[in-house]
Amino acid sequence: MKDPKDTRVVVGMSGGVDSSVAALLLKEQGYDVVGIFMKNWDDTDEFGVCTATEDYEDVIRVCNQLDIPYFAVNFEKQYWDKVFTYFLDEYKKGRTPNPDVMCNKEIKFKAFMDHAMSLGADYLATGHYAQVRVHEGTYEMLRAVDHNKDQTYFLNQLSQEVLSKVMFPLGHLEKKEVRAIAEEHGLATAKKKDSTGICFIGERNFKEFLSEYLPAQPGNMETLDGEIKGEHDGLMYYTLGQRQGLGIGGAGDPWFVVGKNVADNILYVGQGFHHDALYSDGLIASEASWTRGEVPTKPFKCTAKFRYRQEDSGVTVYPLEDGQWKVMFDEPERAITPGQAVVLYDGEVCLGGATIDTVLKDHEAINYVG
Amino acid sequence: MKSIYLDHAATSPVHPNVIAEMMPVYKEVFGNPSSVHQFGRKARRILDEGRRRIAYGIGANEKEIVFTSGGTEADNLAIIGTARANISKGKHIITTTIEHHATLHAVEYLESQGFEVTYLPVNENGRIHVTDVKDALREDTILVSIMMVNNETGVMQPINEVAELLQGHQAYFHSDIVQAYGLMDINVTSLGVDLMAVSSHKINGPKGIGFLYIREGTILESLQYGGEQERKRRAGTENIPAVKGLQTAVEIIEAERSTYKEKYLHYKELFLQKLKEEEVPFEVNGSEESTIESIVNISFPGMNVETLLTNFDLSGIAASSGSACTAGSVEPSHVLSAMFGSEHPKTTNSVRFSFGFANNEEDIVEAATRVSQVIKRLT
Numbered sequence: 221m222k223d224p225k226d227t228r229v230v231v232g233m234s235g236g237v238d239s240s241v242a243a244l245l246l247k248e249q250g251y252d253v254v255g256i257f258m259k260n261w262d263d264t265d266e267f268g269v270c271t272a273t274e275d276y277e278d279v280i281r282v283c284n285q286l287d288i289p290y291f292a293v294n295f296e297k298q299y300w301d302k303v304f305t306y307f308l309d310e311y312k313k314g315r316t317p318n319p320d321v322m323c324n325k326e327i328k329f330k331a332f333m334d335h336a337m338s339l340g341a342d343y344l345a346t347g348h349y350a351q352v353r354v355h356e357g358t359y360e361m362l363r364a365v366d367h368n369k370d371q372t373y374f375l376n377q378l379s380q381e382v383l384s385k386v387m388f389p390l391g392h393l394e395k396k397e398v399r400a401i402a403e404e405h406g407l408a409t410a411k412k413k414d415s416t417g418i419c420f421i422g423e424r425n426f427k428e429f430l431s432e433y434l435p436a437q438p439g440n441m442e443t444l445d446g447e448i449k450g451e452h453d454g455l456m457y458y459t460l461g462q463r464q465g466l467g468i469g470g471a472g473d474p475w476f477v478v479g480k481n482v483a484d485n486i487l488y489v490g491q492g493f494h495h496d497a498l499y500s501d502g503l504i505a506s507e508a509s510w511t512r513g514e515v516p517t518k519p520f521k522c523t524a525k526f527r528y529r530q531e532d533s534g535v536t537v538y539p540l541e542d543g544q545w546k547v548m549f550d551e552p553e554r555a556i557t558p559g560q561a562v563v564l565y566d567g568e569v570c571l572g573g574a575t576i577d578t579v580l581k582d583h584e585a586i587n588y589v590g
Numbered sequence: 591m592k593s594i595y596l597d598h599a600a601t602s603p604v605h606p607n608v609i610a611e612m613m614p615v616y617k618e619v620f621g622n623p624s625s626v627h628q629f630g631r632k633a634r635r636i637l638d639e640g641r642r643r644i645a646y647g648i649g650a651n652e653k654e655i656v657f658t659s660g661g662t663e664a665d666n667l668a669i670i671g672t673a674r675a676n677i678s679k680g681k682h683i684i685t686t687t688i689e690h691h692a693t694l695h696a697v698e699y700l701e702s703q704g705f706e707v708t709y710l711p712v713n714e715n716g717r718i719h720v721t722d723v724k725d726a727l728r729e730d731t732i733l734v735s736i737m738m739v740n741n742e743t744g745v746m747q748p749i750n751e752v753a754e755l756l757q758g759h760q761a762y763f764h765s766d767i768v769q770a771y772g773l774m775d776i777n778v779t780s781l782g783v784d785l786m787a788v789s790s791h792k793i794n795g796p797k798g799i800g801f802l803y804i805r806e807g808t809i810l811e812s813l814q815y816g817g818e819q820e821r822k823r824r825a826g827t828e829n830i831p832a833v834k835g836l837q838t839a840v841e842i843i844e845a846e847r848s849t850y851k852e853k854y855l856h857y858k859e860l861f862l863q864k865l866k867e868e869e870v871p872f873e874v875n876g877s878e879e880s881t882i883e884s885i886v887n888i889s890f891p892g893m894n895v896e897t898l899l900t901n902f903d904l905s906g907i908a909a910s911s912g913s914a915c916t917a918g919s920v921e922p923s924h925v926l927s928a929m930f931g932s933e934h935p936k937t938t939n940s941v942r943f944s945f946g947f948a949n950n951e952e953d954i955v956e957a958a959t960r961v962s963q964v965i966k967r968l969t
Contacts, residue, residue, distance in 0.1 A: 254904065256900075257918055257919075259918070259919045276918045279918075280918075289903065289904070290918075291896075291899075291900045291903070291918065292896075292918030292919040293896050293897075293900075293919055294896065294919035294920070294921075335896075335897060338897050338901070338968055339897070339900055339901055339904060340901070340904065340967075
């Protein structure tokens, strides 16, 4: 290991409290810290101010407080090509994409990593809540100490090569400690609200945003038996297991989205949170990535998350041919959604993840989930 | 590691003599030049003397100089001020695609107010064609605004020829001479312009001051409302220490121009020579023979300007893309886009180096060495 003062760490700074504190901690440890702001999306708020400009102003304020150099880099084109295009394509297919996973894979830990390395950096650091350790010569990604903030779900596609060059200075901290550190040091972003939702949509109405890019095709809402219950605004606006916004009244249990038929533009609905159609016992996934580098060749047991901030569930993973993976659940799971990531864990270690393509029930593909 | 400043076209260090002349004014002359007492008169004397001295240097009379907060305000006042005051004569304005944003955004504003603007193109060398001005000129043209030296490429524009062409036409001729004034001998009579914008901080003067030359008889509306300062053309209490500083900076460049020209040309040649020796692939943007001595805009094939500038800075070299930034990230240069087309790689792989007062020969060689190291590492 080089001396920290000879070790250049590029910190990806968003203008938020987390990356600000990440930079602060590295600076305190004596690293040669360089703050870099990424501009991925061109957006202007209702007052004509570019939201990225506001965030970059915060980056400048914090970097000046820490006395570290700051720069910006523009990845709008790469983001559009690699993340946003994928995002729209997935919706067109009736799936529910995860742009954060894709952004980490293609932008933050690829294009941005390359940029950091071109600046002579030894490491790239971010304000993500996750941990990296070396175990018997292998880099391992661990859940953050603050399980509630753990972001390994979104980082599941990171490779050995990437993990060997990243630092997550917040991984061992609780979110409230991070805030406290920011306040204690009077950082300009100490009281800044956490960003919510998908970065390019921000606080805006999701439906409105999507309709700017994809034509909405209204169609029927039907039960799986073909009974018409109403009209939907466009399949892309709904996700499996959703209750809100269906507008079906009447007696009995509330109504939920239980499936989609993209070919015929039908939204399937059913009554009750625990509607049988929402439950499955396995899935097929592709685009797998394994954080420890080694690709499993035999079936194995582990735990899995099928969406962010969900409790882990016990599963058995079977390698299939053509880079596909079958994941069988110990207990039936509700609302497994094609397009989302299935992320695997061995205790605290995140093993990697894949994209859910097909949902299984009794070893058969469920054909009504898109 | 020594930091080397090669961004004099962005701003320049203040000359020590300028500071020396300003200090006593800050300390002793605090009066308001409009006041009817001795404190005011003392300040007014410095204001008048500065104005007279600056006017003298460009062959103007002192009534033709209006102090502003800088180059941007001077450009705005020239363009918007004359457009508003001469609307009865027409609503057509001619400018170029390579102007500074102080001009471009001012004419864009006028477009939104119903004026018509013709933007003249430039060739690959970064120069406009005088015949294009001739073709664009209409009976109702009220203003032609063309910069003398482009801030990104350093390419000089044919101001004399345009002025000649405009002889006898009603249109006023404004030139942003911010980048030219430090090295070019300017005389308003031989130049034939009606308005000229100058900034102090580009010529080793203090920030926050500049001036607009307004040929006598030019009709222009003030953009600020308030007191009757600057003969009602620029309301607001005058910045007396800065006037003194600007005056001193002007005196220095008038005495040193020819020395500076020679020196900066030498720096430029030395810098390019060193890059060649290091076998760094590069191309100079803009015609070299019509480029001002202090600026060189270099394209590094296969590179990315953001990566270059960040790397240069981390190696202690301050340079610039010369273009505007949004959220800190470098947008493709509008000047290079005008020269080569908006998709041309040169718009995103070019860096402006500008030499000046802060440099010496040793620094130039050292800077070229470090630049070469970065390019080689990234290749």
